[in-house]
Amino acid sequence: MNTFQGMNIVVNDVLSDIPKLSLSVDVEVSDEFRNKFNQWALDRFGVEDSIIMSNNDTIFMTQRALNKLKSQLAENFINGVTW
Numbered sequence: 001m002n003t004f005q006g007m008n009i010v011v012n013d014v015l016s017d018i019p020k021l022s023l024s025v026d027v028e029v030s031d032e033f034r035n036k037f038n039q040w041a042l043d044r045f046g047v048e049d050s051i052i053m054s055n056n057d058t059i060f061m062t063q064r065a066l067n068k069l070k071s072q073l074a075e076n077f078i079n080g081v082t083w
Helices: 031-045 063-078
Strands: 002-004 007-011 051-053 058-061
Antiparallel strands (some): 002 007
């Protein structure tokens, strides 16, 4: 089990990363244009990590978010940064 600052980390496959930018469903465009634009925005701007903190000291996150956290912790350790 992974932990961070005393909290359990659970990788949840139901969570998905959220695109940083996408066309609103209220914008009236063709499905083809919406799909092309949303793919362009995803390629250009990426996604936000999905992380949910519960009341019982558990953090739910995607595998991608956990990998990012581990990478940042390793980099901070190498550079002597403490939390």
